Amino acid sequence: MTTFALTRTDHPTSADERAAIVAKPVFGANFTDHMALATWAVGQGWHSREIVARRPFELHPGAATFHYGQEIFEGLKAFRQPDGGVALFRPDKNAARFASSARRLAMAPVDEADFVAAVTELVDLDRDWVPSPEGEQSLYVRPFEIASETLIGVRAAKEYTFCVIATPVGPYYPDPVTLWATPNYTRAAEGGTGAAKCGGNYAASLAAADEAAEHGCGQVIWLDGAEHRWVEECGTMNIMFVTAAGELVTPALTGTILDGVTRDSLLTLAPEHGLRPVERRIAIDEVFDGVGSGAITEVLACGTAAVVTPIVGFAAPGVNGSDRRFTVGDGTPGTISQAIRAHLLDIQYGRAEDRHGWLRRV
Numbered sequence: 001m002t003t004f005a006l007t008r009t010d011h012p013t014s015a016d017e018r019a020a021i022v023a024k025p026v027f028g029a030n031f032t033d034h035m036a037l038a039t040w041a042v043g044q045g046w047h048s049r050e051i052v053a054r055r056p057f058e059l060h061p062g063a064a065t066f067h068y069g070q071e072i073f074e075g076l077k078a079f080r081q082p083d084g085g086v087a088l089f090r091p092d093k094n095a096a097r098f099a100s101s102a103r104r105l106a107m108a109p110v111d112e113a114d115f116v117a118a119v120t121e122l123v124d125l126d127r128d129w130v131p132s133p134e135g136e137q138s139l140y141v142r143p144f145e146i147a148s149e150t151l152i153g154v155r156a157a158k159e160y161t162f163c164v165i166a167t168p169v170g171p172y173y174p175d176p177v178t179l180w181a182t183p184n185y186t187r188a189a190e191g192g193t194g195a196a197k198c199g200g201n202y203a204a205s206l207a208a209a210d211e212a213a214e215h216g217c218g219q220v221i222w223l224d225g226a227e228h229r230w231v232e233e234c235g236t237m238n239i240m241f242v243t244a245a246g247e248l249v250t251p252a253l254t255g256t257i258l259d260g261v262t263r264d265s266l267l268t269l270a271p272e273h274g275l276r277p278v279e280r281r282i283a284i285d286e287v288f289d290g291v292g293s294g295a296i297t298e299v300l301a302c303g304t305a306a307v308v309t310p311i312v313g314f315a316a317p318g319v320n321g322s323d324r325r326f327t328v329g330d331g332t333p334g335t336i337s338q339a340i341r342a343h344l345l346d347i348q349y350g351r352a353e354d355r356h357g358w359l360r361r362v
């Protein structure tokens with residue numbers, strides 16, 4: 001029994017073209033043949049659940065999402081398994097976060113079972129688009145929801161569209177990353193939308209990302225909005241610190257940080273790598289001092305797209321317009337970061353035992 005009524009595309013991508021795309025996927029460049037859709041309206045709830053040929057949306061230019069930014073999204077991956085099957089990684093976590101994002105943006109939450117059904121049924125149908133594990137390839141699944149009511153006037157919309165699309169991908173950050181501690185921008189403030197995965201958070205981060213690039217860094221390390229002192233996360237990843245005392249330290253979830261699925265997974269795996277997981281506040285000066293003194297031995301950032309990305313350095317504003325620069329360890333990826341990264345990938349690709357029941361076969 002499927003939840004989403006299926007109408008197959010009548011113009012599928014040819015097997016040759018698909019094979020060429022899947023053999024060497026470029027992150028987010030190509031999409032599978034189908035998409036899942038559902039609509040919500042006041043008085044009707046969610047209805048018209050269907051999987052159809054992927055096609056452009058037709059929306060009135062007055063649709064609320066264009067004007068007031070009611071938009072949320074998720075990102076999760078499907079992995080090719082050793083027996084040729086396909087598995088999703090912890091889709092229930094994304095379903096729960098999607099509902100929580102919806103509530104923060106005053107949108108209609110998608111029932112968590114419907115979210116998982118939409119993702120599973122789409123990936124099942126388009127399973128030939130799931131690449132082989134070589135080169136850390138996978139199928140990235142992008143569920144999202146928009147306010148589709150035509151509405152000029154600020155209030156919560158009375159009509160929403162839920163959609164799931166999927167794109168075969170390779171690595172997001174092929175190389176280790178250096179982070180810029182921007183003095184000019186904050187990502188989130190208490191009471192804001194930092195814990196929600198909404199498009200507006202990302203739009204607001206782009207100027208800071210440009211600033212990071214101007215300072216020779218690949219990403220921003222976000223500090224809290226009130227004191228500009230406490231470490232929060234990175235552009236599209238949570239951040240973690242391996243200490244000489246054998247801890248895996250990550251900023252506690254205070255409502256301004258995204259509750260990452262990868263973050264939770266690494267905290268769970270930490271003891272298997274001899275690390276004690278610690279969630280607490282950590283000041284940026286403690287980070288800079290710690291990488292200098294060796295109290296912090298490794299820094300890593302983690303997220304679905306980026307997996308585990310070694311952070312090899314930081315830059316921050318210094319005196320007279322020059323930057324202060326900090327190198328983590330010897331400036332190359334640390335051994336624990338690499339081991340925990342390999343462990344996570346081994347679970348995701350079905351090469352290591354899934355002791356925590358994280359994989360969901362499609």
Ligand SMILES: Cc1ncc(COP(=O)(O)O)c(C=O)c1O
Binds near residue numbers: 075262
């Ligand atoms: C701002 C931000 N923080 C953290 C993460 C990591 O979350 P997850 O591990 O669920 O992908 C992401 C990616 O989704 C993100 O965009």
